Amino acid sequence: MTIDVRIIDTKIHPWSDARGASCLVLFKYYGPSPGASTQKFGDQPVIEAHSLTKRYGSKTAVDSVSFVVRPGLVTGFLGPNGAGKSTTMRMIVGLDRPTGGSVTVNGKAYKDHHAPLHEVGVLLDAKAVHQGRSAYNHLLALGATHGIGATRVREVIEMTGLDTVAKKRVGGFSLGMGQRLGIAAAMLGDPSTLILDEPVNGLDPEGVMWVRELVRFLASEGRTVLLSSHLMSEMALTADHIIVLGKGRVLADAPVAEMISSSTVSSVRAVSPQAGEIARLLTSNDVTITSVDGQTLQIVGLTAAAVGEAAAAAGIVLHELTPLKGSLEDAYVNLTVDSVEYRTHPSALAAAALTDSEVSR
C-alpha cells in the first residue's frame, strides 16, 4: 500500500508535551496517497436507509426513516436523547436487525460485505473493549480478523496519539483515551466510510479539535463520515450536512447553512440615540421591530444595508448596526422543540436546589 505521511496541523499536542518534546507538529496521517484517494472513493450515496424501522416491544425507536449519506462530506447526526441515533447507527452496521425497511452501505447490507472493516469503521461504544487487554493487543486482535498486521496497528496508534499508553491495560484508560482507542479501531481497516457515535464525548479541547480536523480531512479525501454529537457549536464547525432525528423520525435533512437559514430568523440590531425615529421610519407590515432598551432595536424583515441606508437618508445617527444570524443550536432547538422526550422542568431544578441546600445545612 502507498503510505502517505502529511503534516496537517501544527498545534502543540498535549501528549507530545507530556513526553517532553517541544514539538510543534502534531498530527500525521497515514493513509492512501492523495492520488489514490480520488479514485478510491466515488460520489454515489454510500449509506442508504429506506423506511428503516426498529421497534423494541411497544417502543418505536426508529420510525420509517429514509436518508442517504454521501461521500466527501461530514454528515452530522443530531437529535435529543432517545431520538434513535444510536439505534440507526447500530442497524447500519448490522448490530440491530431492522423491524422494517432496509439500510445498505456501498450497495450491500453490512453483513454481506466480505471484509467489513475495510468498508466501514465504527465507533459506537468506546467502552466495549476487553478491559484486561492492552490497546495494542486489542487492535492486533481486531486486525487479525482481516489480515491487518502490526504495521497498521502501530500507524493507527500513532495517528490517535496513543503511543505512550499502547501497552497499558485498557481498563485503566480515561474516557478520552478510550475514545481515541475507539477511533484507532475505526481507522484500522482504512475504510471508505466512518460511523462515529459521539466521538468527542470525554475528550479535552485539544482532542475535540483533533477529531474535528481528522474527520474534515478524511471527508476531504472523499470518504464518507457520519457522526453524532450533542455539541452543537462543534457540529457547526465540523459538519457539512445535517440529519436531525426526533422521536425516531427525520425532522430535517439539509446542508448546515440551509438548515440554519430555514429554521432560524435573521435580524438586525441597531443602536442609536434616535431609536424611536428609526422605529417610526421603518415600520411597515413586513417589518417587525422590537425595542430591546431605549437605544437598541431588533429589526426582522430588513437587511442591515437597508436599515443603514434608510437611517442615512433621514440623517439619523447610528452607533451600531449588526446583522444577527441564527446558529445551528438555534435551528436545532427550533426543530426539536416538540421532540424532546426527557426534559428538565425549571420547577424540578428549583426543588432539587432546595433539597441540596437543605442537605448542606
Ligand SMILES: Nc1ncnc2c1ncn2[C@@H]1O[C@H](COP(=O)(O)OP(=O)(O)OP(=O)(O)O)[C@@H](O)[C@H]1O
Ligand atoms: N435494546 C433496547 N431495548 C429497549 N429499548 C431500547 C433499546 N435500545 C434503545 N432503546 C430505546 O430506543 C430509543 C432510542 O434510543 P437510542 O439509543 O437510539 O437514542 P439516541 O438518539 O442514540 O439517544 P442518546 O442521544 O441519548 O444516545 C430510546 O427510547 C431507547 O430507550
